[in-house]
Amino acid sequence: MKPVGKNSPQPARPAASHTGRLADFARAMHAGPRTPRVDLSQETVAQGLGRLVLTLIELLRELLERQAIRRLEAGSLNEEEAERLGTAFLKLAREMDRLKKQFNLKDEDLNMDLGPLGKLL
Secondary structure: OOOOOOOOOOOOOOOHHHHHHHHHHHHHHHHOOOOOOOOOOHHHHHHHHHHHHHHHHHHHHHHHHHHHHHHHHHOOOOHHHHHHHHHHHHHHHHHHHHHHHHOOOOHHHHOOEOHHHOEOO
16 A cells, blocks of 8 residues: 555546536436336236237238138138138137226237238228
8 A cells, every 4th residue: 555645646536516416326326217117007007918918819810810711711601610610700809999998908909010021901
């Protein structure tokens, strides 16, 4: 250690005008981040998971419905199969509506933005 004497450099003290700014900075640092934290409450997590699951189901439903229409147009489904498919799609639509209400979601909430790829649905 160096001895502290008259000629030793002393640590610089903040000027009086800077003291207020330093105190503001210290308070801001202790106050935490300004950006909102991720809300991991049970309700928020459940709604996010519900949205994801319903989006996947909606994507699969659209793909299956398009396949069913192609098969109908190609004549590879008989009348009974077409009727069963129609009934299944109606039941699925009702259940999706019920679940969207339960999770407080709308149709547009299920159409996720994939950035440069565009919208999912």
